[in-house]
Amino acid sequence: MNINDIRCILIVGMGTMGQKIALQCATHGYEVIAYDVSRQSLETARANIKCYAEQLVDQKRLTPEESNVALARISFTTNPDEGTRVDLLSESVPEDPDLKAKVFAQFNRICPPHTIFTTNTSTLVPSLYAEATGRMKQFVALHFYGVWDHNLADIMPHPGTSPETVKIVTAFAKRIGQVPFVFKKEIPEYVANAILAAIASTALKLVFVDEVASVEDVDRAQMIVMGMPIGPFGWLDYVGLDTVLQITQRKAEISDDTQLQTEADRLKSEYVDKGWLGVKSGRGFYTYPDPAYAHPDFLTGAAGS
Amino acid sequence: MNINDIRCILIVGMGTMGQKIALQCATHGYEVIAYDVSRQSLETARANIKCYAEQLVDQKRLTPEESNVALARISFTTNPDEGTRVDLLSESVPEDPDLKAKVFAQFNRICPPHTIFTTNTSTLVPSLYAEATGRMKQFVALHFYGVWDHNLADIMPHPGTSPETVKIVTAFAKRIGQVPFVFKKEIPEYVANAILAAIASTALKLVFVDEVASVEDVDRAQMIVMGMPIGPFGWLDYVGLDTVLQITQRKAEISDDTQLQTEADRLKSEYVDKGWLGVKSGRGFYTYPDPAYAHPDFLTGAAGS
Numbered sequence: 001m002n003i004n005d006i007r008c009i010l011i012v013g014m015g016t017m018g019q020k021i022a023l024q025c026a027t028h029g030y031e032v033i034a035y036d037v038s039r040q041s042l043e044t045a046r047a048n049i050k051c052y053a054e055q056l057v058d059q060k061r062l063t064p065e066e067s068n069v070a071l072a073r074i075s076f077t078t079n080p081d082e083g084t085r086v087d088l089l090s091e092s093v094p095e096d097p098d099l100k101a102k103v104f105a106q107f108n109r110i111c112p113p114h115t116i117f118t119t120n121t122s123t124l125v126p127s128l129y130a131e132a133t134g135r136m137k138q139f140v141a142l143h144f145y146g147v148w149d150h151n152l153a154d155i156m157p158h159p160g161t162s163p164e165t166v167k168i169v170t171a172f173a174k175r176i177g178q179v180p181f182v183f184k185k186e187i188p189e190y191v192a193n194a195i196l197a198a199i200a201s202t203a204l205k206l207v208f209v210d211e212v213a214s215v216e217d218v219d220r221a222q223m224i225v226m227g228m229p230i231g232p233f234g235w236l237d238y239v240g241l242d243t244v245l246q247i248t249q250r251k252a253e254i255s256d257d258t259q260l261q262t263e264a265d266r267l268k269s270e271y272v273d274k275g276w277l278g279v280k281s282g283r284g285f286y287t288y289p290d291p292a293y294a295h296p297d298f299l300t301g302a303a304g305s
Numbered sequence: 306m307n308i309n310d311i312r313c314i315l316i317v318g319m320g321t322m323g324q325k326i327a328l329q330c331a332t333h334g335y336e337v338i339a340y341d342v343s344r345q346s347l348e349t350a351r352a353n354i355k356c357y358a359e360q361l362v363d364q365k366r367l368t369p370e371e372s373n374v375a376l377a378r379i380s381f382t383t384n385p386d387e388g389t390r391v392d393l394l395s396e397s398v399p400e401d402p403d404l405k406a407k408v409f410a411q412f413n414r415i416c417p418p419h420t421i422f423t424t425n426t427s428t429l430v431p432s433l434y435a436e437a438t439g440r441m442k443q444f445v446a447l448h449f450y451g452v453w454d455h456n457l458a459d460i461m462p463h464p465g466t467s468p469e470t471v472k473i474v475t476a477f478a479k480r481i482g483q484v485p486f487v488f489k490k491e492i493p494e495y496v497a498n499a500i501l502a503a504i505a506s507t508a509l510k511l512v513f514v515d516e517v518a519s520v521e522d523v524d525r526a527q528m529i530v531m532g533m534p535i536g537p538f539g540w541l542d543y544v545g546l547d548t549v550l551q552i553t554q555r556k557a558e559i560s561d562d563t564q565l566q567t568e569a570d571r572l573k574s575e576y577v578d579k580g581w582l583g584v585k586s587g588r589g590f591y592t593y594p595d596p597a598y599a600h601p602d603f604l605t606g607a608a609g610s
Contacts, residue, residue, distance in 0.1 A: 126508075181526050183518065184516065184518065192526045195527055198506070212488050212490055222500055232550060235531070
């Protein structure tokens with residue numbers, strides 16, 4: 001088996017990431033089967049994928065013809081038996097290891113023996129549900145960020161993944177326009193996420209625990225000193241403050257750290273409980289679609305403080 | 306006393322930072338007295354300041370006339386008694402609290418009562434030597450990064466600093482082209498440094514302790530995912546690997562953390578002991594003046610891995 005044997009891709013789970021990955025595979029010549037258990041989710045996905053394709057055309061990254069050809073390559077289904085004709089599966093269901101195990105076990109019964117299974121998990125390690133896939137050697141994490149922007153793809157094998165699978169999935173990632181980051185071994189957190197988490201936790205501590213500076217102060221400092229286009233809190237708005245709260249809360253419980261608990265409490269009461277979840281809800285640390293940090297006078301400190 | 310009473314600036318310590326601050330004050334209209342105990346250091350400083358001014362002219366940030374006028378405003382001296390006519394002192398001597406205390410005590414005897422004292426310390430808190438200044442209320446940290454690039458200035462009061470001093474020094478920072486970051490209170494680390502330290506420590510752990518990825522992998526991932534112009538290891542090369550080793554070693558000793566000790570040991574044996582200190586020595590994690598991460602193919606992963 002080699003990269004040229006990969007022709008048909010099954011995307012399992014049609015949330016935001018599933019939608020983006022489906023479109024990216026289709027614009028790079030793959031036949032795509034977009035699967036979800038919910039007919040409603042599939043309809044939303046179909047509409048969103050069309051919007052994404054239009055944005056890419058507007059940005060001159062696709063011609064209208066390429067966009068039409070790509071969209072025609074994607075079929076939407078609630079029927080898992082479509083899995084009988086796929087060569088690679090990309091899973092993006094919610095971050096629940098039991099659910100993921102169940103989904104992989106189901107498709108292990110349906111998909112042909114050669115099919116490679118990949119998980120787009122952001123926070124779990126593949127070994128948590130490798131056994132449930134029934135095809136340990138052909139299973140690896142293939143994790144996306146922005147898909148067409150911020151086009152890094154983490155490829156993290158679990159101890160049972162075969163080198164051949166890593167090789168094919170790496171080649172596949174490149175074919176769909178990703179820069180592959182192949183991990184030498186499994187670790188609890190992807191590199192980019194680990195560094196983002198370190199930045200976030202320091203930034204949250206400075207504002208919520210030490211109380212030495214404002215959200216805007218911290219972001220401005222990072223943007224000026226490190227040349228980052230978006231500061232730590234701007235980033236957290238992109239991640240989603242409900243997700244940030246969940247991660248902070250879990251870390252606080254595991255470590256029994258009162259500082260982390262203070263961060264979680266303030267994030268909950270001052271943001272999440274008010275429905276301020278970041279970019280997706282129109283408000284988080286900043287208001288969207290026109291956040292203060294994107295204004296030219298933000299960096300001079302003329303606005304705000 | 307107000308900002309218009311600040312006319313003559315004494316820069317104490319003519320290393321790299323002292324040189325840059327001296328030139329920046331002079332290009333913004335201030336009379337500058339550049340003081341160092343070493344005549345040799347003063348000669349080096351004079352030559353370097355001239356080079357910096359030429360670079361600013363080449364970059365069209367100064368006209369040749371402005372550069373000449375600015376250079377003429379700077380006088381160089383080994384005589385501390387020149388301090389009798391200054392309104393603000395900016396100290397950039399080595400990071401030794403006893404030395405800084407001695408220097409401030411000396412200039413407290415020489416400078417007029419109205420003179421404001423500032424320290425450009427990167428790693429110490431101002432309260433460590435506030436008492437030695439003999440003028441607690443008129444003493445505050447005023448800390449620079451790149452001075453004309455990355456023009457953030459941290460203004461960190463100690464508990465005895467007067468609000469008036471903070472106000473005047475903030476206005477002064479703005480007048481010399483800095484974006485002021487005023488701390489609500491003293492903390493052990495500036496915000497931008499605290500976040501850089503968190504990034505560095507995570508990056509060093511991933512490469513030296515977890516051994517899951519290469520220096521280039523980590524930098525590439527951060528540059529792609531967060532849009533950073535320079536990745537964590539590229540940054541450490543700028544900071545200087547001897548400085549990074551010193552900080553890591555100190556943290557390892559305080560926390561008795563074996564992971565940190567591993568990071569320090571490897572940094573020492575694989576880099577610092579070989580004289581690879583980063584940008585300043587021509588080699589660190591990358592080679593200079595043409596580091597791999599600045600090449601267009603670095604981000605695609607085509608080079609290196």
